[in-house]
Amino acid sequence: MNLDTGRLLGVAWDVAPRLPEPFVLAVMAAAADVTWLAHGSGVRRLEANLRRVRPELSARDLRRLSRRGMRSYLRYYAQTLTFGRLTPAQLDARVRASNDGWIRARQAAGESVVLALAHTGNWDLAGAWAARQMPPIATVAEKLEPEELFQAFLALREGFGVRIVPLGKGEGSSVFRTLVQIVHEGSVLLPLLADRDLSRHGIEVDLFGERARVAAGPAALVAGGAASLATASLSYERLTGERRRAAGTRWGVHIDFSDPIEVDPSSAGRERVVALTQAWVDQVAAGIAAHPQDWHMLQRVFVADLDPDRLSSVDGRAA
Numbered sequence: 001m002n003l004d005t006g007r008l009l010g011v012a013w014d015v016a017p018r019l020p021e022p023f024v025l026a027v028m029a030a031a032a033d034v035t036w037l038a039h040g041s042g043v044r045r046l047e048a049n050l051r052r053v054r055p056e057l058s059a060r061d062l063r064r065l066s067r068r069g070m071r072s073y074l075r076y077y078a079q080t081l082t083f084g085r086l087t088p089a090q091l092d093a094r095v096r097a098s099n100d101g102w103i104r105a106r107q108a109a110g111e112s113v114v115l116a117l118a119h120t121g122n123w124d125l126a127g128a129w130a131a132r133q134m135p136p137i138a139t140v141a142e143k144l145e146p147e148e149l150f151q152a153f154l155a156l157r158e159g160f161g162v163r164i165v166p167l168g169k170g171e172g173s174s175v176f177r178t179l180v181q182i183v184h185e186g187s188v189l190l191p192l193l194a195d196r197d198l199s200r201h202g203i204e205v206d207l208f209g210e211r212a213r214v215a216a217g218p219a220a221l222v223a224g225g226a227a228s229l230a231t232a233s234l235s236y237e238r239l240t241g242e243r244r245r246a247a248g249t250r251w252g253v254h255i256d257f258s259d260p261i262e263v264d265p266s267s268a269g270r271e272r273v274v275a276l277t278q279a280w281v282d283q284v285a286a287g288i289a290a291h292p293q294d295w296h297m298l299q300r301v302f303v304a305d306l307d308p309d310r311l312s313s314v315d316g317r318a319a
Contacts, residue, residue, distance in 0.1 A: 012077075012081055013081060013149065013152050016078075016081035016082055017081065017082060017084050017085065019082075021078075021082045021085070021248070021249060022249075024078045024081060024082055025075065025078045025079075025249075025251075027078075028074040028075060028077060028078035029071055029074065029075070029078075031074055032067075032070040032071040032073065032074040032075075033067070033070070033071070035070055035074075036066065036067045036070045042298040043066060043070065043298075045297075045298050045299060045300065045305075046066050046069055046070070046073075046297065046298045047062055047063070047066045048305065049295070049297045049298075049301065049302070050062060050065055050066060050069065050292055050295070052207070052208040052209070052210055052302060053208055053288055053289055053292045053295070054289075054292055065292060065293060068293035069292070069293045069294075069295070069296070071293075072121075072236060072293050072294045072296065073296045073298070075122075075236065075251060076121075076122045076124075076296065079122055079124075079125055079249075079251070080122070080124050080125075080156075083124065083125075083128065083156055083160075084156065084159075086128075088132065089246060090246065090247055090248050090249075091125075091128055091129055091132065092129065092132070092133075093239075093243055093246035093247035093248075093252070094125060094129070094239075094247045094249065094251075094252045094253060095125060095126060095129035095252060095253050095254075095255060096237070096252060096253070096254050096255070097129075097133075097254075097255045097256075097257065098254070098255070098256045098257065099256065099257040099258070099259070100133075100134065100255070100257050102257075102259070102260065103134065103189065103228075103230065103257060104134060106228055107134065107187045107188075107189065108187075110186040110187050111186065111187070111227060111228060112182075112183045112184075112185070112186055112187060112188045112189070112190060112226070112227035112228075113188075113189055113190070113227060113228045113229075113230060114183065114190045114191075114192065114218050114221050114222050114227050114228070114229050114230075115189065115190065115191040115192065115218070115229075115230055115231060115232045115257075116192060116194045116215075116218040116219075116229065116230075116231050116280040116281075116283075116284060117191050117192060117193050117194060117195070117231065117232055117234070117284075118193070118194075118195035118233075118234075118284045118287070118288060118295060118297075119193055119195060119196070119295065119296045119297055120233065120234045120235060120287065120288065120291065120294045120295050120296065121234025121235050121236055121253050121254075121255075121291075121294050122234065122236070122253050123191070123193065123234060124156075124157065125253050126191075126232070126234050126253055126255050127139060127157065127160070127162050127191060128157075128160035128161075128162070129253075129255075130189055130191070130255075131160045131161035131162045132160075132161065134189050135161060135189075136161075136163065136187065136188050136189070137161070137162050137163065137188065137189045137190070137191070138162070138163035138164070138165065138179075138182050138188055138189075138190055139157075139162060139163075139164065139165070139190065139191050139192060140164075140165045140166075140167050140175060140179070140192060140193075141153065141154065141157065141164045141165070141166055141167065142167045142168075143166055143167060143168040143169075150166075154166070163182075165178050165179065165182075172199065172201060176217065176220070176221075179217070179221055180221065180226075183221055183222075183226050183227045184226055190221070190227070191232065192215065192217055192218050193215075194214055194215035194217060194218050194280075195214055195215075195281075195284060195297065195301065196213070196214065196215070196297070196299060196301045197213055197214055197215035197216070198213055198300075198306070201215070201216050201217075202214065202215065202216065203215075203216045203219075203273070203274055203277045204303065205274075205277055205278050205281045206278065206281070207281055207285055207301070207302070208285060208289075210302050210303070210304060211302065211303040211304070212281075212301050212302045212303060213301065213303065213306075214277060214281055214301075216273060216277060218276075218277070218280060219272075219273045219274075219275075219276035219277040219280065220273050222276065223268075223269075223272045223273050223276060228260045228261075229260065229261045229276060229280060230257055230258045230259065230260055230261055230280075230283075231257075231258045231261070231280050231283040231284050231287070232255050232256065232257050232258070233255075233256040233258075233283075233284070233286070233287025233288075233290070233291070234253055234254070234255055234256075234287075234294070235253070235254050235256075235287070235290070235291035235294045236251055236252070236253060236254075236291075236294055237251075237252050237253070237254050238250055238251065238252075239251065239252045256287065258283045261276060261279045261280055261283065262279075263275040263276055263279055
């Protein structure tokens, strides 16, 4: 039986906001366990990626980690599907930030900050919090099918005050030009999910001792010195006591901002972009290693896992 994931999400988007959040979280946790037990291609890919993060684990322990990973992955959807009912106080209570002072200071001075992110924790929750606490904020959202689902996600994020630049197939160059303009406007916080990019613009880096392809965008935007570059590690944390009561849930998100990323100031051009990219990847990898269950990577990212013919075609176009 073939399932249309996009349309299933569309149905969930209509139904979930009318249900109690604890019930939605419980349903998604059960769905995660069922999916994990079925051990389909997505779960197997997640385990292959997690094996790079934790190579010392036995097969049994890796399976346990992937179960936690699937629960974390579907928790993201449960929270996102019920965002619409959050009050500002609940949103603030659900997110805890570390090392954000220097970013606020640079924004106050009129400088933009680009954040390279991995698919970890709940980036939508973190973005909604940042839109309240560290505005202005802008980001890129890949266009989804069906169109109605994309528009629902778009309305949700813009409703929290996040400026969205839509990205469709073949629109990478025009989107990058828009991001350059946004960065030069000053004071903006620009988080970009960047831990996977198999396009001709992707940059090959070292990730957990293997080669992987990631996005060039974060480094390319700051290579000329118009903005600072950093990373933000997002992970789930259990809430207790007063914070749990204020948040209205037992799950919150911790945003751990890195220090500004610097490389050899004499580097320039592509050499500088590659050096900056490897630097932020090292920071992101440290965050993933600390919380591997929250890395929602159910797709191919390591070069060894990629189709050789497709990879050769991509590299040929890049050259």
